[in-house]
Amino acid sequence: MGAALPVKVADIAKACGVSPATVSLVLKGSPLVNAKTREKVEAEIKRSGYVYNRAAANLRKQVSTVVALIINDLANPFFAEFASGVDNYLAQRGFVTLLGHSGESVERQAQVLNSLVQHSPVGIILSPAEHTEAEDLTMLNRNLPVLVFNREVPGSWNFLGLDNQTGAEKACQHLLHLGHQQIVFVGGHADSPSCSQRRAGYARAMQLAGKKEYQRFFESAPTKRGGFECASQILEHLADQTPSGFVCYNDAVALGVCQALANKRIRVGWQASVVGFDDIQEAGDHFPPLTTMTTSPKALGERAAEMIFKIRPDTVLHEIVPVELMIRQSTGPK
Amino acid sequence: MGAALPVKVADIAKACGVSPATVSLVLKGSPLVNAKTREKVEAEIKRSGYVYNRAAANLRKQVSTVVALIINDLANPFFAEFASGVDNYLAQRGFVTLLGHSGESVERQAQVLNSLVQHSPVGIILSPAEHTEAEDLTMLNRNLPVLVFNREVPGSWNFLGLDNQTGAEKACQHLLHLGHQQIVFVGGHADSPSCSQRRAGYARAMQLAGKKEYQRFFESAPTKRGGFECASQILEHLADQTPSGFVCYNDAVALGVCQALANKRIRVGWQASVVGFDDIQEAGDHFPPLTTMTTSPKALGERAAEMIFKIRPDTVLHEIVPVELMIRQSTGPK
DNA sequence: CTGAAAGCGCTTACAG
DNA sequence: CTGAAAGCGCTTACAG
Secondary structure: OOOOOOOHHHHHHHHHHOOOOHHHHHHHHOOOOOHHHHHHHHHHHHHHHOOHHHHHHHHHOOOOOOOEEEOOOOOOOHHHHHHHHHHHHHHHHOEEEEEEEOOOHHHHHHHHHHHHOOOOEEEEEEEEOOOOOOHHHHHOOOOEEEEEEOHHHHHHEEEEEEOHHHHHHHHHEEEEEEOOOOOOEOEEEOOHHHHHHHHHHHHHHHHHHHHHHHHEEEOOOHHHHHHHHEEEEEEHHOOOOOOOOEOOOOHHHHHHHHHHHHHHHOOOOOOOEEEEEEHHHHHHHOOOOOOOEEHHHHHHHHHHHHHHHHOOOOOOOOOEEOOOOEEEOOOOOO | OOOOOOOOOOOHHHHOOOOHHHHHHHHOOOOOOHHHHHHHHHHHHHHHHOOOHHHHHHHHOOOOOOEEEOOOOOOOHHHHHHHHHHHHHHHHHHOEEEEEOOOHOOOOOOHHHHHHHHHOOOOOOOOOOOOOHHHHHOOHHHHHHEEEEEEOOOOOOOEEEEEEHHHHHHHHHHHHHHHOOOOEEEEEEOOOOHHHHHHHHHHHHHHHOOOOOOOOOEOOOOHHHHHHHHHHHHHHHHHHHHHEEEEEEEEHHHHHHHHHHHOOOOOOOOOEEEEEOOOOOHHHHHHOOOEEEOOOHHHHHHHHHHHOOOOOOOOEEEEEOEEEOOOOOOOOOO
């Protein structure tokens, strides 16, 4: 038995003594086909191990069943879970996910996009690499639905993002309600839009609470290590007026902060409180679990996939999803 | 300006007063084309915003540029990084990743596979859902290259996996060299193949060290929470002869164990030592960083993608990748 | 209810 | 160096 050539509708048709058109009708479940004919054809389809060639069908039908998804950083659980949400939704609707990974490189992103558009996706969900500019996206034809996720890109793009400012404001308010007097904002790069938005939310909450003069911002890499090192320094240098409330740029930073506090024998959820942002899976798995601002990344992915089908050439969608406080440590300072 | 119809080679040809064949030649960079003709055509391609329709080309050329990748759990960083490695390699070779996510559900996996095969992938990389049996994979035609990753599936499949046993043996040896007297194996479900392989490696090292009678196995969910709860119990109940060495099923468990130790004020890397497995990104980011058994998941992904192109109908590849000790905490007990 | 013919967008022999 | 024709595997009007 050599490498059997793939069987096609013409083969099925010949084997059944019908025309390809009839086989096609059976394939699409058309009620036009005589029951006996249908049975015969279906049996042959099963017997022969026929596999539908969707690319050929799509070409003829002038449709597409693929959506392209470009992720900036798959190693980040937030984006990995987002991707799983996208794929989930698409699979349910009979679509398929064409994945591209930019690894935060604008050049790789351009290559990946150039490759993916050639597969005629019905739309593109782009979680852009850092510092993506409008001119990096010129391969995206105006009549191809594009949804930018999470990070704004200069220009008018359909967008799905988080309400960073209100989120951070709620985070800070939570700490205030717990009775914390000295609350700082830790982590992220001040020049990133999401960081400045979150800082602004923190600042607003502090101001409304009459604590404008205590505002403190600390920069760090948006990682656990960054948060750890940053918090360690804070605890070292602000020894006399150590903050007890930490609004963090994201969960990774927050987990690093928790670690630094633990090292100093400061019990999180008791002498100090920490709020993260993103609700990555680790936030809930951690011990003690991390209070954070949440919009399930998976739900976001599903929403993004949904939006792709709602994009119209003449309008620009701009959806900012509220983030909610997910309280996992209920106690504050004595 | 209405929704411009996509431009195709025929349009380019007409605009340049040449035949579609010539445009096609230009597209593939054929040296046959006259320089002036080429220039003219290339200019028109650029001007018109032409996008190559790879599906049509592939149909005609009888080739495919897609590889299907089915992941059991994208929220797990190990698999997310694996996926990024696959996509990396494929993108370099001009291929594209068709992503499917099973979420550890055998039924979803079947649906996803059925959908993906219709896109004529050149091959399929499958990181199978738990409890996948041969009969769950009947849609995978014999002459479609399939590579099973990480978990064996009954039957003869091309396979890429980790040397779990030797890895765990090395992990245990490391703890023995550090001088630990009481070493336990923590985490995982005993009935999972990877867990029983790792347990066997631990057992072998203990036996070679003449510590057969101290062997202790503890089961837990393969998560951080599982490791935390398990270790907490161990520390509670084995109070008199507390183990100081922990060979862990995977990094997530190991990080949970670290957390439990920290809560008991036992300093990891000093009074106790923990070894993980997988080297997920968090292992290196953690504080203190986690000593673990490593084969970069990203490198594994790249290797898997490479292997897909080496699969031949008449042979079965079976590659077991060694895992190396990645020492991140160099001290042991006093 | 079924078939013959044309065509989706591309490429490949084959002529010239 | 270039073009006319055929065909990848499918589906869709159109006849009958």
